[in-house]
Amino acid sequence: MLDKKSPLPMYYQIEEDIKQKIDSAIYSERETIPSERELSEQYEVSRMTVRQAVTNLVNEGYLYREKGKGTFVAEKKIEQPLQGMTSFTEDMKQRGMNSSSKLLDFTIIPPPADIKRKLSLEEERQVYEIHRIRYADHQPMAVERTFIPVALVPGMQEKDVYGSIYEYIEKNHDYTIHKATQMIEATIADEEQAELLDIVPAAAILHIERTSLLQDGTPFEVVKSSYRADRYKFISEIHRS
Ligand code: GLP
Numbered sequence: 001m002l003d004k005k006s007p008l009p010m011y012y013q014i015e016e017d018i019k020q021k022i023d024s025a026i027y028s029e030r031e032t033i034p035s036e037r038e039l040s041e042q043y044e045v046s047r048m049t050v051r052q053a054v055t056n057l058v059n060e061g062y063l064y065r066e067k068g069k070g071t072f073v074a075e076k077k078i079e080q081p082l083q084g085m086t087s088f089t090e091d092m093k094q095r096g097m098n099s100s101s102k103l104l105d106f107t108i109i110p111p112p113a114d115i116k117r118k119l120s121l122e123e124e125r126q127v128y129e130i131h132r133i134r135y136a137d138h139q140p141m142a143v144e145r146t147f148i149p150v151a152l153v154p155g156m157q158e159k160d161v162y163g164s165i166y167e168y169i170e171k172n173h174d175y176t177i178h179k180a181t182q183m184i185e186a187t188i189a190d191e192e193q194a195e196l197l198d199i200v201p202a203a204a205i206l207h208i209e210r211t212s213l214l215q216d217g218t219p220f221e222v223v224k225s226s227y228r229a230d231r232y233k234f235i236s237e238i239h240r241s
Pocket of ligand 1: 087088089090144164166167208210223
């Protein structure tokens with residue numbers, strides 16, 4: 001099983017073996033893996049070595065521990081490409097997952113200063129503030145606070161934002177959504193976010209802020225999103241030269 005003569009440390013070889021068992025579904029998602037005692041017998045190493053391997057895999061998000069219950073295989077993270085400007089609804093559809101939203105708040109407000117600036121709004125313009133939990137196959141993935149100028153999308157109602165806001169805007173207003181700037185930052189969940197996302201407080205969160213423009217260059221939305229870091233990772237292709 002393990003190559004005791006290899007220069008690779010034992011804990012590392014165990015990690016690789018466990019990862020391979022997760023990949024080939026010998027250990028399935030949300031199921032327990034064998035106990036430390038069982039693993040140390042199986043690999044013929046000390047429990048400390050096993051613990052180190054398991055702890056590393058917990059820290060990397062492959063496994064998670066539940067007090068008194070054992071160590072479980074985490075669900076695979078969703079890999080989100082960073083290139084395309086897609087909507088949450090499109091992202092989920094592409095993966096064969098079912099998207100839905102819970103509307104927490106839908107109000108019309110004078111824009112906070114940073115939103116006003118990012119949307120290049122004049123003094124008196126109002127914005128919709130739409131606060132939603134986004135679900136994939138009924139599991140909460142993100143909470144999003146979206147700001148859209150009322151003047152650009154007049155008459156938008158609560159019923160219009162349960163599904164895709166992008167689809168609503170493009171279909172009902174004959175706009176073409178063109179491009180966005182996006183910022184991603186690591187944060188930790190506060191109590192409210194943790195409750196909404198069904199994670200423990202202080203769990204890792206990916207805070208994403210997007211400012212989006214229509215074809216003619218008009219900014220039409222600012223979105224502040226908090227994505228679960230245990231369920232998401234972002235990938236991009238990069239070129240040298
Ligand atoms: C993603 C982006 C948001 C964007 C949203 C639109 O979640 N992070 O910035 O507003 O998609 O999604 P939908 O059209 O499904 O409402």
